[in-house]
Amino acid sequence: MPGKRLDEEERQLIAQWLWDGLGYSEIGRRLQRPASTIQREVVRNGGHNNYRPGAAHRAASDRAMRRMPAVDDLDVDEEVYAFDRRPGEVQEFHLQLVAVFVQTGLTRTAARILAEIFMTDKGSLTATELVLRLSISPGTVSRSTAYLQQLDLLRAERDGKRMRYYLDDDVWYRAWLSSAERNSTWAHTALNGAEIFGLDTPVGARLKDMGQFFAFVVVDMESTQRKWLDFFEKKKRARADAAAR
Structure with a gap:
C-alpha cells in the first residue's frame, strides 16, 4: 500500500466507518493513511453524509485516465511513506x-x-x-x-x-530578525517616552524599565545573531563541499 492511491476496498471501509461514526484520524489510523488523505477523499466525493465509495472510486479512475497530476491526480501519500516512515x-x-x-x-x-x-x-x-x-x-x-x-x-x-x-534554509533566522527589529523599536520608543514624561515620574520610570528591558534583549539577540551567522556560513560551506565531491 505505501505510495499507492486509495483502492476500492479501502473506499468501502471508509464508507462503513463513516457510517459507524468514526472520525478521519481513526479511519486513517486503521488504514495506515494520513487523516488529511481521508478527509480530502470524503470532501471531494460528496462529504461526510453523502460519501458513496463506488462513485468515488469511479471518479478517481476517471481522473487517473485523464492524467492530470498537477490537479486531479495529485498523490500526496508518497512522502508519508518515503524513507520507511x-x-x-x-x-x-x-x-x-x-x-x-x-x-x-x-x-x-x-x-x-x-x-x-x-x-x-x-x-x-x-x-x-x-x-x-x-x-x-x-x-x-x-x-x-x-x-x-x-x-x-x-x-x-x-x-x-x-x-x-x-521555505528557505534561513527561514527561522529571518523571522527571528523581524522580532529583533520589533524589540529594538520597543526599546527606542519606551526610552524616548521616559524622557518625555520625566525619569522621576511614575510613567517615566515605567517606560524606562520597559526600554531597558528591551534594550537588554536586543544586545543579547545581536550576540546570538553573530553566532548563528557564523554557524550558518560554516554549514553552507560544508554542504557545498559535500555536493562538489
Missing part, C-alpha cells in the same frame, strides 16, 4: 506541529499551511497543491500565505501559471 507517527507529528504553530500565535489555517510545507521533502508546494491537501479554497490559501510572507516565514515565486511557496 511510519504513517501513524507522521500523522501524529503533523497534528503536534500545527498545534505548536497555533500556540505561538499563528492562525490555524496559516499553521496548517506552514506545517504542510514543512513536511514535504522538497520544502515547497503550489497554491493548487495546498488547496487539495488541506481542502480549503484558493482565496483562503492566498490570504494565509500572504500573512505568512509578512512574517517572513514563506517565500513565493511564480511557477509557470501557478504560485509556489517555499
